[in-house]
Amino acid sequence: MADPESPLLHALRQAVRSAPEQAEFRVALAEALLNAGDADGAIVELGEALRLAPDSVPARQLMLRALSGGTPAESVPAEKPDAGFDWPTAEAELRDVAPPPRFTPAPAPPPAAPVPPPAAADDAREDPRGAPAHEVERPALTLADVGGLSDVKDRLQAAFLAPLRNPELRRLYGKSLRGGLLLYGPPGCGKTFVARAVAGELGASFVSVGIADVLDMWIGSSERNLSELFQLARRQAPCVLFFDEVDALGQRRSQTRNSTMRTTVNQFLAELDSVGSDNEGVFVLGATNAPWDVDPALRRPGRFDRTVLVLPPDAEARAEILRYHLRDRPIAGVDLASLVERTDGFSGADVAHLCESAAEIALMDAVRSGEARLMGMPDFDAALADARPSTGPWFDAARSVALFANEGGAYDDLAAYFKSHKGTKGR
Template sequence: MSDESPLIRSLRAAVAAAPDDVPLRLHFAELLLAEGRNDEAVTEAAVALQHAPGDEAARALMVRAMGLPQPPAAPSAPSAPSAPTPETPAPTPQPPSDAPATTPAFDWDAAEHEVGDVVGPRFVEQPLAADGSGDPGDASAWDVDAPGAVRLADVGGMYEVKERLEAAFLAPMRNPELRKLYGKSLRGGLLLYGPPGCGKTFIARAVAGELGANFMSISLSDILDMWIGNSERNVHDIFETARRQAPCVVFLDELDALGAKRSRTHHGGLRNVVNQLLTELDGINSSDNEGLFVLAATNVPWDVDIALRRPGRLDRTLLVLPPDAAAREAILRYHLRERPIEAVDLGKLVKATEDFSGADLAHLCDSAAESALLDSARTGTVRMIGMKDLLGAAKQIRPSTEPWFASARNVAMFANEGGMYDDLLAYLKKKRKL
C-alpha cells in the first residue's frame, strides 16, 4: 500500500516471513491500531489467536480493535481495615446500590463470526484414531453408481464377445422362470482378460446396464491401507455395501494386483487381502449374495491366484480381444466426431489399424490432430485433418497389443491347464501367430 509508513511495511514483511511469531504479529497489530486501521488489527489478532488460543494479550487487543468495553479487572484481595485516627476520620458508610453496574462480558462467538470470512479454520479434517478409524476410506465412502444407460448395444462390434456374454452370463440372469426351473441363482462371477486398452472396463459397465444393476469399480488403491487389518476390513466393507445396494455389480479392476498368487507374494498384508477376497467370493453361492455380481478384469490371468478361479468363485472367463473392424470404425468415429476432418476414408483407415487397441485408436486420432495443428502453426493457415495425417499416425504407432500376445502365446501353448486358454489359442491360430 502506497500510504503505509516504512515501519508498517517492514513489519508486514516480517510477519509474512514468520507467520507463527505471535508476539511479532501482536506488535504489528498494535501499530495498525495506533494508525486507526482497526479492521486490519482485528484480523491480525484473530490470526494470533489461531496460533495461540487463549492468549490474553491477543484477546485484549481484539477487544480494543473492535471498540468493545474492556472486561473488568479481577478484584485484589481486601486488606485489613486500619483503625480510625483523629486525623483520618472513619469513612461514612454508603447505602448499598440496588443495581450495581457491571461491564458486559466479551462475546467471543460474535467475534469469531465477524472474522470468519477473513481467517479460515486451521484444520478441516478430523484426526485419525490409533487404529486408523475415521479414514475417508471407510465403508460409507464407497462410490456406488446408479444403473447406467450404457448397454451392450453401445459397444461397437465385438459380436463374439457379446454372444458369449449373453450365453454364459446374461441370459440366465434375465430369465427368472428359466433360472427357477434350472435352479440357477441370481448371482455369479466372471473374469475378463485380454490385452490392455481393449475395453474390459467399458464392457463391465455395459453388463451392469444390461442387468439394471448398480456398479462399483474397485482397484488396489481403494483397498490397501497403512493400518494392519484395515485392508481386509475394506474388502469386507466393499462387499457389504454391494449387498445392501443389490442388485449390484462389483468390478475388480487389475485383479492380478488384488489377487496375485500368494506363493509369489512376500508381503503378508497382500496375502491377507487375497484370503479375505476368497472369503467374500465364497459367499457368492449363499443367499446373502442374491443379486450380487462380481466381474473382474486382468491383463495377466496367469498371475492371478488359482484359488480365485475355483468353481463357485470367478469360474467363468471371457477373452476380450482387440476391437474388430466394426468396433474400430465405431471408436474412430467417436474420437473424430468433434474434430475438423475432411475426406476421411474410414474403411481404409480401419484396414490400416488392425490389431490396434481402443487406446491405440484414441492415440492415433490425437497424433493426427497434433500433426495438423503444428502444420497450421508453421504455415499460418488453418487446415483440416485429412487422411494423410491419420495414415501417417497409423504408420508411426505400433499396436500396444503385440507385446501382450508375445507373452500370452507361450502361456497358451505350454500352460493351458483345463483348457482355460482355448479361445486364445484359436485366435492365435486364426491370426497365424503361432
C-alpha cells in the same frame, strides 16, 4: 486495435473455434491480443477462459494486466493476485461479456469434521450423512453401446445376463448365479467399458475398485477395506462390483513372500464365498491383463469361475471407434475403410491415440503456417508411420501360456484365436 489479418492471431482464433472449451487456447489468444494493443478483445477472451478454468493463474494475471490498460506484467506491483483487487466491481463491468460463473473466488470450504475417537473407527466407510464414501455410479451404457465384440456379448448373455433375466427358466434348469465373471485380454481393449455396460444392461449400481482402494500399509487394513467394499455392494444391491487389475489384488499366494498379500487373498475368497453374508444381487466382475497370475483358488467354482476373452476390436468396432473420435473434428477426404484395414490389431486405446496424433499434426501445421485447415489422409498417414499396436507384447506372453500352459483348457479360447491367426505377426 489488433491487425485482423495477423497470421498468429488468425491461427489462434481458428484454434479457439475448433476447441471452444480449451481455456489454454483462449489465454494464448488473449496474450496475443494484449501484445497487439487490443485490451478489450483480450478481456473478452479472458472472461470466457476464467469461466472455463476459474483457478487459472495465467488467466488471472493477464486479466489484471488487461484491466490496467495493457501494462506489461513485469510493471505490475508484486502482490498476491487477489490482494486489494475489487473483484465484484470487475465482475459487474464484465457482466455482459461472458456468462456466469464469474471469476469471483470460490467460497472457502466448510471446516473439517472432527476426527472420530478410536472407538468409532470400526464404523462402515460412510460420511456423517450415511452416504457411501466410495463412489457408486449408475451407468447409462448398455451392451448396444459397445461396438463389435459380438463373441464377448454372446458369452455375457449366456453366462450372466440371460439367467438373470429369466428367473423361472433359471429355476427350472437349476442355473446358479453364484460366482463371478473374469474379463481378460490385452490392455486398452475396453474391459472396463464392457463392465460398465453390463451394469447399465442390468440397471444396477456400479462400484469400481482399484488397487489403491484395497491395499494399505497397515496390517489388517487391506482385509477390512475389502470387507467394507462388499458390504457397500450388498447395501446397493443390485450392484456390479468391478475389480480392475484383479491379478494385483488376488495374485498367486505361492509367488508372494508378503504375508499381508496372502491374507488379503484369503479375505477376497471369504467375501466371494459369502461367509457370514448374503451376496444375492451382487454381481462380481474382474478384469486382468494376466489371468495366469491370478491365484487358482479365485478361479474355482463359485468365485471367478467364468472367463471372457476381450480381444482387440474387430473391423466393425474399429470403424465405430474412429467415427466417435472424429465426430467433432474438422476432417475432409478421410478414407475410413482404409484406416480400418490399416489399424488391424490396434486396441481401442491405440485407435483413439491415432486420431489424437493426426489432430496434433494438423494443429501444429496450422500454427506454423498461420492458416487453419481440415484434417486429411496425409495427417493419418504421418501418424500411422509412427504408430504400432500396443498389444504385441501381451500376445507374445499370452502365446506361450495358451500353447504350453493351458491347464484344464482354461485358455482354449485364446489358443483358438492363435490357431486362426497363424499368419499374423505379433498377434
